[in-house]
Amino acid sequence: MKQTQWIVGVDLRKRSDGAVRFATWLKGLFQDPAQAPALRGVHVLEDAQVNALRKHGSRAEIRGRLEAEAQLVVTRAGAEGALASLEVAESRRAEDGLTSECQEHGADALIIGRKSGVDEAAVVRLGTVARRLLRTLPAPVIVVPPDLESAAFGSGPIVLAAVPGDSSVGALRFAAALARQTGRELVVTHVVRVPLDYAQLYWSDAEVEKVHEEHRAAAFRRLKEWLVTHGAEGARVDLRSGLEFDALADACAEHRAALLVTGTRRLTNLERLALLSVSSDLAGHARLPVAVIPPDYGG
Numbered sequence: 001m002k003q004t005q006w007i008v009g010v011d012l013r014k015r016s017d018g019a020v021r022f023a024t025w026l027k028g029l030f031q032d033p034a035q036a037p038a039l040r041g042v043h044v045l046e047d048a049q050v051n052a053l054r055k056h057g058s059r060a061e062i063r064g065r066l067e068a069e070a071q072l073v074v075t076r077a078g079a080e081g082a083l084a085s086l087e088v089a090e091s092r093r094a095e096d097g098l099t100s101e102c103q104e105h106g107a108d109a110l111i112i113g114r115k116s117g118v119d120e121a122a123v124v125r126l127g128t129v130a131r132r133l134l135r136t137l138p139a140p141v142i143v144v145p146p147d148l149e150s151a152a153f154g155s156g157p158i159v160l161a162a163v164p165g166d167s168s169v170g171a172l173r174f175a176a177a178l179a180r181q182t183g184r185e186l187v188v189t190h191v192v193r194v195p196l197d198y199a200q201l202y203w204s205d206a207e208v209e210k211v212h213e214e215h216r217a218a219a220f221r222r223l224k225e226w227l228v229t230h231g232a233e234g235a236r237v238d239l240r241s242g243l244e245f246d247a248l249a250d251a252c253a254e255h256r257a258a259l260l261v262t263g264t265r266r267l268t269n270l271e272r273l274a275l276l277s278v279s280s281d282l283a284g285h286a287r288l289p290v291a292v293i294p295p296d297y298g299g
Contacts, residue, residue, distance in 0.1 A: 004035070004036075004037040004108045005037055005040055006039055006040065006110070007098065007102055007107045007110045007139070008039055008042070008111045008112075009042060009110065009111065009113070009129075010042060010073050010074065010086065011073070012069050014073075014146055015114065015115060015127065016073060016113040017073065017076060017146055018144040018145050018147060018148035018149075019111045019113040020073065020077035021077045021079060021149070021150055022142070022144045022289050023039055023082075024078075024079040024082040026182070026258075027082070029182035029184070029258075030181050030182055031181065038084040038085075039083045039084055040083065040084060040085050040087075040105065041070065041083040042086075042088075042089055042101050043066060043067075043069075043070040043086075043088050043089070044090070044091050044093075044096075044097030044098060045088050045089070045090045045091075045097075046090075046092065046093055046094055047090070047091070047092050063088050067087070067088050070086055070088065071086060089101060095129045095133050095136075098112070098129075098133065098138070099136065099138040102139045103138060107138075109139055109140045109141075109291070110133065110141050110142070111142045111144065112129070112133065112141065112142070112144070113130075113143070113145075114130050114283065115127035116145070117145055118147055118287050125284035126143070126280065130143055130283070131280070134279065134280050134292055137264065137292065137293075137294045140170075140292070140294065141283075141291070141292050142289055142291045143283040145286075145288075145289075148288070152288075153258065154252075154259070155256050156184070156185075156256035156258060157184050157186060158175050158179040158182070158184050158186050158187070158257070158259050159187045159188075159189055159238075159252055159255055159261065160172060160175040160186065160188045160261045160262070161190075161248050161260060161262040161278075161282070162188050162190050164222050164223050165226075166295055167263045168295075169230060169296075169299070170297030171261050171263035171293040172188075172227075172232055172263075173230075173297055173298035173299075174291065174297055174298065175291075176232050176235070177298075178259070182258075185236060186234075186235040187235065187237075187238050187251075187255055188232070188235045188236065189238045189247075189248060190239055190240070191239075191240045191242070192212075192215055192216050192239055192241050193215075194241075219239060220237065223239075224237065238251055244278055245278070245282065248282065249287070252286070252287075253287075257288060259290075260282065260289070260290045260291070261291045261293060262278070262279045262292055262293070263279070263292075263293055263295055264279045264292055264293070265295070279292045
C-alpha cells in the first residue's frame, strides 16, 4: 500500500512556521506508524524571483541558497528531521507549484500558513497563495496561523463543521478517517439557523423559544440521518445557534479542538462576489488550524 503523503508549503517569511509545527505534531498523533503520512516540504521559487535573483548567482546557486533557507525555517519551527524530504520547486506562481506537487505525488493533504497571526487585526488575513489554493483545492488544504505554537495545539477532538448535504461529504470522510487514525473523538457541529421571518410572526419569548426548539429538533434529525447514511453514526453531535463563525469558534474553544474541518461549495469567482465563503472566512480568522476539504474527497 502506497504511503500517504502530505505536502507542507515552506515559506521563507515565517508564514509557514505554524504549518511546519502542526504537520509534525499531527503526524505524531497517528497510532499506527504505518498509516502516518510522509511529510514532503516544498518551497516554490517563482519565475519572477528567478529573474530578480539572477544578479546574485547562477540558477543552481540560487536554488542551493533557498534550500538552505528553507531548512532554517524547518529548524526554527522545531521540526528538524521530521520531514521526509525538503526541496525547492520552480513554477510561474507559488500556488501553481504546490498544485503540481500535490498532483504529481498524489498528496492526501496540503498544509500551508496564512498571512495573519492569531491576534493580528490584519485586513488581509489569508494571503494571495492561500486564497487561490482554497478556490481550486488541489487536495484537502489545511491552513495554520503562522504564529501558532505547539503549546496551543488542542488536546481535544477533531471538529467537523457540517451542513448535511453533498458539500460536506468529503469533509466528513476526511475528519472521520483522521479521528480514527489519531485516536481522537469526532465531534460534528452544525449551526442551526431560524428564518428571520419567525421573529415577526411570534412576539412572546415562549413562542420564539418553541420555534427555535422545533428547528433544532428537525436539524438534529436531518444531521443524524445524514451521518447514518455516510457511516458515521457514532460521531458526537453538537448543535449550535447564532452567527456561524462565532458559534463554530465557541465550539472549538470549548472542545479544545485539535483541528476544525469544513467542506466547501466550490464557489465560482462570480458567486464569491455575492456569497460569503464560510470556509475561507474560517481559514482566515480561526485561532486553530482549519482543513478545507473538496466535496468529492474520498469518493
